[in-house]
Amino acid sequence: GQNIDQPTEMTATEGAIVQINCTYQTSGFNGLFWYQQHAGEAPTFLSYNVLDGLEEKGRFSSFLSRSKGYSYLLLKELQMKDSASYLCAVLDSNYQLIWGAGTKLIIKP
Amino acid sequence: GAVVSQHPSWVICKSGTSVKIECRSLDFQATTMFWYRQFPKQSLMLMATSNEGSKATYEQGVEKDKFLINHASLTLSTLTVTSAHPEDSSFYICSARDPSGDYNEQFFGPGTRLTVL
Numbered sequence: 001g002q003n004i005d006q007p008t009e010m011t012a013t014e015g016a017i018v019q020i021n022c023t024y025q026t027s028g029f030n031g032l033f034w035y036q037q038h039a040g041e042a043p044t045f046l047s048y049n050v051l052d053g054l055e056e057k058g059r060f061s062s063f064l065s066r067s068k069g070y071s072y073l074l075l076k077e078l079q080m081k082d083s084a085s086y087l088c089a090v091l092d093s094n095y096q097l098i099w100g101a102g103t104k105l106i107i108k109p
Numbered sequence: 110g111a112v113v114s115q116h117p118s119w120v121i122c123k124s125g126t127s128v129k130i131e132c133r134s135l136d137f138q139a140t141t142m143f144w145y146r147q148f149p150k151q152s153l154m155l156m157a158t159s160n161e162g163s164k165a166t167y168e169q170g171v172e173k174d175k176f177l178i179n180h181a182s183l184t185l186s187t188l189t190v191t192s193a194h195p196e197d198s199s200f201y202i203c204s205a206r207d208p209s210g211d212y213n214e215q216f217f218g219p220g221t222r223l224t225v226l
Contacts, residue, residue: 033214042202042220043153048212087152097143097215101152 002026004100006088011106012078020073020086020103028093034062034073035087037102043087046073075105083107111137111207115218122193123226130188130221132203138183139205143215144176147200159186193225 004024012018024032031050035043049055049064049071061074073086088100112135122128132142142159157178158166165178177189186205190197200222204215 031213033212040200040222042217045212045214045216048214091213095213096158097155099153099155
């Protein structure tokens with residue numbers, strides 16, 4: 001079966017760095033996405049990785065290792081507004097998105 | 110990025126009535142749109158894939174006769190929840206893939222919160 005695992009909840013301090021991990025087992029791979037979802041709102045696109053390595057975009061970076069079925073989202077200089085759920089999703093061989101359950105990130109002052 | 114709108118934002122209805130939710134891609138043409146449902150504190154659950162000009166593809170366990178999907182044009186898909194019951198109360202979100210986009214990502218509408226009394 002297809003499976004995506006990520007921690008349920010994480011807590012970090014304002015100004016710090018946090019890494020949210022995601023491991024996946026899917027039928028085929030056409031890329032991995034990270035989305036941010038604030039409570040009561042729809043997800044918004046953060047990043048896309050299809051090749052191994054690190055993609056940096058401002059305070060957010062995303063890493064992919066296809067051989068390990070592993071990705072992480074790195075958030076630097078955390079701000080209170082970063083409190084949200086972070087969803088990992090993989091595009092499988094049928095170009096269908098397989099979603100993780102999301103990681104709720106709590107930022108404390 | 111591409112913009113997807115959804116209407117209404119929230120709706121309250123009586124049990125047994127039908128509710129229609131519209132999803133529009135505002136600045137691109139979407140041959141494929143997706144309908145999701147999300148219960149509180151849970152992740153997105155794909156209900157169906159809506160294909161322009163053809164029948165929707167429903168996920169296992171989703172009743173096609175209860176959740177009617179119509180994708181009549183390249184910019185509009187509708188989801189009708191027929192004979193709604195309290196257990197259908199949820200956050201319904203549509204998304205569309207912009208074929209001209211850089212990453213094949215899905216752009217999400219703002220969601221519709223449905224409450225069935």
